[in-house]
Amino acid sequence: MLFFFFFHWCNPDSGPYPGIHGNAVSLSVDQPQEAERLFAALSDGAQVSMPMAETQWALRFGMLTDRYGAMWMVNCNRPA
Numbered sequence: 001m002l003f004f005f006f007f008h009w010c011n012p013d014s015g016p017y018p019g020i021h022g023n024a025v026s027l028s029v030d031q032p033q034e035a036e037r038l039f040a041a042l043s044d045g046a047q048v049s050m051p052m053a054e055t056q057w058a059l060r061f062g063m064l065t066d067r068y069g070a071m072w073m074v075n076c077n078r079p080a
Contacts, residue, residue: 024063035060035076042072072074
């Protein structure tokens with residue numbers, strides 16, 4: 001089974017790359033300004049699924065899928 005998947009994705013005739021599925025990169029920072037900066041940089045050409053905003057658990061939180069299909073979560077927790 002592994003060989004099939006490997007061959008399928010390495011074969012140039014297997015069709016276009018379907019993108020990244022089933023995981024996300026999570027970035028946690030200490031300052032809201034840093035969260036805003038990272039989110040803005042990642043948002044270029046991205047599809048924002050949750051705009052950067054204050055939430056119940058965080059000073060800032062946002063989610064997006066970048067132009068390459070990778071999902072990102074940017075988080076700045078509230079101080080303990």
